[in-house]
Amino acid sequence: SALAALGLVMYFYYFLARRLGKDLSFLTGVILLTTAEWFRSSVTCRVDMLLTCLIVAGLCTLFRWYENDLKGIPLIAMLLLAAAVLTKGPVGLVLPLFVFGVFLLARKVKLARIILACLVLSLPVLALSGVWYVLAYLENPALFLRGQQDRANSMIAPASGTACAGRIAPSIMGDLPRREREAFSFGERAAMELLVKKVLGSDLG
Numbered sequence: 432s433a434l435a436a437l438g439l440v441m442y443f444y445y446f447l448a449r450r451l452g453k454d455l456s457f458l459t460g461v462i463l464l465t466t467a468e469w470f471r472s473s474v475t476c477r478v479d480m481l482l483t484c485l486i487v488a489g490l491c492t493l494f495r496w497y498e499n500d501l502k503g504i505p506l507i508a509m510l511l512l513a514a515a516v517l518t519k520g521p522v523g524l525v526l527p528l529f530v531f532g533v534f535l536l537a538r539k540v541k542l543a544r545i546i547l548a549c550l551v552l553s554l555p556v557l558a559l560s561g562v563w564y565v566l567a568y569l570e571n572p573a574l575f576l577r578g579q580q581d582r583a584n585s586m587i588a589p590a591s592g593t594a595c596a597g598r599i600a601p602s603i604m605g606d607l608p609r610r611e612r613e614a615f616s617f618g619e620r621a622a623m624e625l626l627v628k629k630v631l632g633s634d635l636g
Contacts, residue, residue, distance in 0.1 A: 435484035436473030440464050446491045478518050485515035486527050493531050493552075497538075501548055509552060513559035524556050 440460045447456035463469055472480045489511035496505040515523025528549050535545045568575045 432475055432477065432480035433473050435481045436464075436469065439484040439487055442488055442491070482515055482519045482523060485511050485518060486523060489515065489527050490530060493527070494534075497535070501540075501544065505552065509555045509559070512552065513556045516556060516560040517563055524553060524560075528553060 440463055443463065444456045444460040447459055451459075472483070489508050492505060492508040492511065496503070496508065512524050512527060515527070517523075531552075532545055532549060535548065536542075564575075
């Protein structure tokens with residue numbers, strides 16, 4: 432976890448330095464590295480930080496693919512997402528594909544091209560990770576099936592729908608163009624102010 436966290440900060444700095452400048456990129460890396468949640472996850476012996484590292488690095492490479500007008504084959508992104516799938520199952524592919532698809536929609540890319548791009552990404556990733564799953568099943572079918580069942584049960588929680596919605600909303604907000612994002616934020620603030628006024632009014636009454 433610690434190596435993944437440090438490696439991701441270094442790669443993120445390299446990724447941003449070419450687009451935002453070295454000073455702002457360095458400040459971004461320092462803020463990320465010193466946040467409490469990042470530090471807690473980086474010192475915990477779990478796969479979450481490794482999964483985060485692989486997904487974020489994969490999304491960065493997908494952004495570079497978008498900058499090249501989706502031309503060529505994003506081989507590095509495929510390898511990163513395949514490793515993410517092997518780290519924690521299908522979420523390593525579904526989540527980045529969802530974020531990338533919403534990003535392309537927000538950039539007004541044609542739907543047919545988005546679907547084609549997702550297929551170009553997903554099929555090789557599924558093939559690469561599928562080889563490991565097949566070999567693991569052939570090695571010990573009973574142990575493999577029990578492990579997959581335990582993994583599925585551990586991912587099911589009563590508040591999973593709420594948690595999922597809480598992750599989807601910021602992803603969509605971050606992909607919106609600046610004008611739409613500011614309009615959405617203005618509406619959100621107006622709704623919050625109205626709610627506060629109603630609550631305070633009911634309390635005073």
